Amino acid sequence: MRHYNIPIFIPELACPNKCIYCNQRFISGQQFQPNKNEIIEKINSHLQTFNSPFIAELAFFGGSFTGIEVNKQIEYLKIIQPYIIKGKIESIRISTRPDYITDDILHILKEYNVKTIELGAQSLSQDVLDFSQRGHRVEDVEKSSELILKMGFELGLQMMIGLPKDNIEKSINTANKIVSLGAKSTRIYPTLVIENTELANLYRKGEYTPLSLDQAIIWTSQIYQIFHNNNIKILRVGLHPSESLLNRTELLAGAFHVSFRELVLTQIWKEKFLQIPQDKSNDLVIFTHPKSKNHAIGYKGSNRSYLQNHFKTITYKEDLALNDLEFHYSTGK
Numbered sequence: 001m002r003h004y005n006i007p008i009f010i011p012e013l014a015c016p017n018k019c020i021y022c023n024q025r026f027i028s029g030q031q032f033q034p035n036k037n038e039i040i041e042k043i044n045s046h047l048q049t050f051n052s053p054f055i056a057e058l059a060f061f062g063g064s065f066t067g068i069e070v071n072k073q074i075e076y077l078k079i080i081q082p083y084i085i086k087g088k089i090e091s092i093r094i095s096t097r098p099d100y101i102t103d104d105i106l107h108i109l110k111e112y113n114v115k116t117i118e119l120g121a122q123s124l125s126q127d128v129l130d131f132s133q134r135g136h137r138v139e140d141v142e143k144s145s146e147l148i149l150k151m152g153f154e155l156g157l158q159m160m161i162g163l164p165k166d167n168i169e170k171s172i173n174t175a176n177k178i179v180s181l182g183a184k185s186t187r188i189y190p191t192l193v194i195e196n197t198e199l200a201n202l203y204r205k206g207e208y209t210p211l212s213l214d215q216a217i218i219w220t221s222q223i224y225q226i227f228h229n230n231n232i233k234i235l236r237v238g239l240h241p242s243e244s245l246l247n248r249t250e251l252l253a254g255a256f257h258v259s260f261r262e263l264v265l266t267q268i269w270k271e272k273f274l275q276i277p278q279d280k281s282n283d284l285v286i287f288t289h290p291k292s293k294n295h296a297i298g299y300k301g302s303n304r305s306y307l308q309n310h311f312k313t314i315t316y317k318e319d320l321a322l323n324d325l326e327f328h329y330s331t332g333k
């Protein structure tokens with residue numbers, strides 16, 4: 001059975017918050033919420049491209065879903081119900097802020113077949129949240145996560161790394177807390193400095209330095225393994241490369257790379273290979289799961305090139321019994 005995602009972008013038009021890294025206040029005038037027909041058209045065009053048999057999940061993303069007017073939320077959720085009744089869409093996923101969760105909201109979401117709720121936790125260090133003017137507390141994440149799980153939803157918690165006042169220990173602590181709060185999925189975003197934000201002002205004044213690409217890769221590689229080892233699905237690593245990020249019109253600074261996830265996985269594998277005793281006269285055979293082979297070879301073959309400098313020959317082979325971050329090897333002359 002194949003799994004598909006139908007993303008529906010619902011921008012929150014008037015976010016009252018002032019997160020220092022976000023340009024929402026400046027772009028909200030240029031954004032529009034889709035109407036019923038546009039949503040139906042989008043769903044239908046997605047469904048036509050799916051190969052049967054399939055399981056489809058509809059994801060409302062783009063803003064804090066539960067921050068929009070309740071009637072509007074219900075209006076959106078109602079559009080999806082006929083698809084759920086007919087078995088075309090299996091479930092709904094929404095994303096929102098930790099302080100926008102109440103019992104009443106959760107009852108509405110339950111009634112309309114929402115299965116997964118993702119919270120933008122960003123950091124679970126209060127000083128990081130405060131400096132970034134997130135406007136919520138660590139306890140809000142804890143309380144909302146508990147409520148979400150108690151009501152039988154699946155929980156997703158997203159985090160950012162490299163915000164002002166953050167450091168590797170705090171980010172690792174955030175990842176560990178995300179695990180202990182019971183999340184089933186996560187997303188890891190390195191902080192980017194976007195034009196027209198308070199963070200851009202701080203950056204220009206020399207009061208904030210984002211993580212370099214190398215630092216972001218190293219931090220993320222450690223956090224990635226925490227989630228992987230605890231069976232938490234890592235839905236995204238690094239921001240989706242929108243056009244404005246790609247042509248750098250909005251991006252002022254920060255660890256952005258179109259292949260960020262690949263670079264992180266390359267780093268994880270590189271660290272594993274550093275444990276193999278090196279011997280220039282040895283042939284090295286590395287076994288990985290087939291889906292991990294490319295990452296073990298590395299971005300642009302960098303891990304293979306590294307190993308080629310330390311062994312006579314390198315061969316990659318597949319072993320279906322391994323999980324995607326496991327490997328074994330043999331050496332010989």
Ligand code: SF4
Binds near residue numbers: 012016017019022064
């Ligand atoms: S990041 Fe903060 S300011 Fe931006 S839309 Fe979300 S809650 Fe609003």
